[in-house]
Amino acid sequence: MEIRKGKIIGQGNTAEIYRLDDNKILKLFRTGLYKGIIKREYQNSISVQKILDCVPKAYEMVDVDGRQGIIYQEIQGTDMLKIILRSLWKTNHYAKKLAHYHLHIQKPVKDNIYTVKNKLEEDLNYVDTLSDEKKEIIRKYLERLPEGNDLCHFDFHPGNIMIADNKPVFLDWMTACKGDVCADVARTSILLKYGEVAHAPWIVRKILSLFQKHIYKVYIKEYLMITKRDIEDISKWELPVAAARLHEWISDNEKKVLIKLVNNHCDELVNKEI
Numbered sequence: 001m002e003i004r005k006g007k008i009i010g011q012g013n014t015a016e017i018y019r020l021d022d023n024k025i026l027k028l029f030r031t032g033l034y035k036g037i038i039k040r041e042y043q044n045s046i047s048v049q050k051i052l053d054c055v056p057k058a059y060e061m062v063d064v065d066g067r068q069g070i071i072y073q074e075i076q077g078t079d080m081l082k083i084i085l086r087s088l089w090k091t092n093h094y095a096k097k098l099a100h101y102h103l104h105i106q107k108p109v110k111d112n113i114y115t116v117k118n119k120l121e122e123d124l125n126y127v128d129t130l131s132d133e134k135k136e137i138i139r140k141y142l143e144r145l146p147e148g149n150d151l152c153h154f155d156f157h158p159g160n161i162m163i164a165d166n167k168p169v170f171l172d173w174m175t176a177c178k179g180d181v182c183a184d185v186a187r188t189s190i191l192l193k194y195g196e197v198a199h200a201p202w203i204v205r206k207i208l209s210l211f212q213k214h215i216y217k218v219y220i221k222e223y224l225m226i227t228k229r230d231i232e233d234i235s236k237w238e239l240p241v242a243a244a245r246l247h248e249w250i251s252d253n254e255k256k257v258l259i260k261l262v263n264n265h266c267d268e269l270v271n272k273e274i
Contacts, residue, residue: 013249014174019074024059028069038068040114041174045070047111048173051151054104055170075171077164084158084215091211094158095218101161101168102185103226106150109178116152116179117142123244129259130243137266142240148180156188157195158215185223186237190245192216194257239265 009025010017014033018026029038038061045058057073084094120142124135153160154175162169192212224231243262246255 015069020071023074025072025074026062026064026069027072028064028067031067033068035068037174038070042070044113044173044176045072047109047113048151048176050111051107051109052105052170054168055173075162075164075169077162077169079171080158080161080163080168083163091215092218095215096222098158098161098188098215098219099222099226101170102153102156102188102223104168105153105156105170106181106184108149109151114177116148116154116177116183117145119154119175119177120183120240120244123247124240127243127246129246129255130262134262134266135243137269138240138243138262141269145236145240146180146182148183149178150181152177152179152181152184152187154184154187155191156184157191180237182229182233183237183241185220185234186241187245189216189220189234190238190242190258192219194242194254194261196251196254239269 007019008016009019015027015029018028020026042058042061045055048055049057056075059071059073062069062071080094080098084091121139124130124138127135130138153170153173154177155172156170160170160172162171193216195212196209220231220234223229224234239262242258242265246258246262250258
């Protein structure tokens, strides 16, 4: 398949996005990314299509000059993050919407997709900033957490929600899995509380950090209210979720914060057992 460079419409850490004809786009993954991960995203997308009607259709996997790609339905709209940044006075409104949207996608899963625990343990195995002793503490703790069988996006944030015709469309299902939805909420909470733009100037990172933390506070309060859950249901997943995130491409500053968080949690668990 031939891709004209002029048609690129976006890019991220793992892929470039090209517009094709017939209202389709090509998500072309960067060289070196493990093919199994790409295949999992495609299979996840097919499974999610059976559960939700507010996701882009996945058509096929393709090979383009030795690089793997997936052809998706193109969604014409604006991502929720851009909408928030354009109307900051409505931040609370959209943060509450984020909680309602998250609840909306948390449906039972019938297909045999990866479980939350499988994913967290797999990512933990590749983390090189934690000792083997700490990893073993986290694995044993993870075993005791609830199983669950509901859809978890595991990268749910405003940038992955497209608003098209005043309706949400949920993007990027590479990390989708099934399990306890509180793990997915813990993941979103960590992204909002600690995530940062790695290459932005310091002052920009600081402003965005404060902005994200405010969204988190409104989002989590609304989620707990509409689901009647307790914050402990979410926070008990913080340790394995934070530890697994250390496997990802994150800034050095975020890495330091998460390592400290994980070490503190592990120390608390050890002290409880003494």
